[in-house]
Amino acid sequence: MAHWLLKSEPDEFSIDDLQRVGVEPWGGVRNYQARNHLRAMKVGDEVLFYRSSCPQPGIVGIARVVKAAYPDPTQFDPRSDYHDLKSDPADPRWSAVDVAFVRKLAQPISLDAIRGNAGKLGDFALLARGNRLSVLPVNAAQWRLLLALE
DNA sequence: GCCAACGTTGGC
DNA sequence: GCCAACGTTGGC
Numbered sequence: 001m002a003h004w005l006l007k008s009e010p011d012e013f014s015i016d017d018l019q020r021v022g023v024e025p026w027g028g029v030r031n032y033q034a035r036n037h038l039r040a041m042k043v044g045d046e047v048l049f050y051r052s053s054c055p056q057p058g059i060v061g062i063a064r065v066v067k068a069a070y071p072d073p074t075q076f077d078p079r080s081d082y083h084d085l086k087s088d089p090a091d092p093r094w095s096a097v098d099v100a101f102v103r104k105l106a107q108p109i110s111l112d113a114i115r116g117n118a119g120k121l122g123d124f125a126l127l128a129r130g131n132r133l134s135v136l137p138v139n140a141a142q143w144r145l146l147l148a149l150e
Numbered sequence: 151g152c153c154a155a156c157g158t159t160g161g162c
Numbered sequence: 163g164c165c166a167a168c169g170t171t172g173g174c
Contacts, residue, residue, distance in 0.1 A: 007160090031158095031169075053160050111161080130167040132159040 003138040004041060005048040005126060006063070006099070015049050015061035018101045027072035027096030028082040034135040038095045039069040047099055048138060048146065050126070051108075058110040059146065067098035109149045120145055 006026060008014070018024055029035055042065065049061040071092035074082035087093035118127050125136035138146070 009160090033169090057161070130159095132168070134159085 002040070002042065002045045003048070003140065003143040004037065004045060004065075005050050005059070005136050005138050007050045007052045007134040009053045010051045011054070014051065015101075015104055018049065018061070018063060018099070019104065021101075023066060023098055023100045025073075025096050026099050027074050027094070028080075029072070029096075029135060030082065030084070030094065031133065034133050035093075035095055037133075037135040037137060038097050040137075041065045041068060041097050043068055046102075046143070048143075052134075056108065056110060058108045058112075058114065059105065060108045061104045062102040063099040064102050065097055066100045069095040069097050072096040105150050107150060109146060113149050114146065117145060117149065 013024070026038070029038060045065040047063040047065065048059045049063050050059050051057060072082070072094040073096070074080040075084040075087045075092060075094045076089060077083055082094075084093060114121070114124075115127065118124070121127065121142050124138070124142055125131060125133060
């Protein structure tokens with residue numbers, strides 16, 4: 001089983017929102033590298049829920065992939081912010097997965113705390129120079145280490 | 151295929 | 163709101 005990290009801006013969609021709805025289609029990703037990560041996800045994979053662009057960025061919860069990648073419907077929706085005229089319905093450019101709420105962390109793992117363990121985390125995509133990816137892989141050792149910080 | 155312009159991300 | 167990083171676009 002693989003592990004991932006998904007970023008979300010709490011103003012847009014928070015861990016509390018995920019708890020309320022239970023399952024959420026994770027779409028609107030418009031970066032090819034992030035999309036490729038979405039496509040690599042399998043049902044059962046575990047996900048760290050990371051809040052970004054907020055006063056205290058960090059990991060705030062855990063989710064689980066409950067549906068593997070399928071064409072992101074927002075790319076064909078003219079009313080969506082994520083509408084993409086260049087995406088061919090016969091060969092959809094963008095993907096979404098469904099994620100389910102698992103739990104909130106007892107306390108958030110701050111970006112500061114994550115950085116403080118950069119050495120032990122090794123090659124971690126979240127800390128890579130200038131990384132802006134909203135979907136990124138987490139290996140088993142990193143997963144264990146991060147949750148030990150909870 | 152190069153590269154300048156532009157847009158977006160996300161911490162601060 | 164600023165700005166560094168960097169992906170994408172489009173002219174050539």
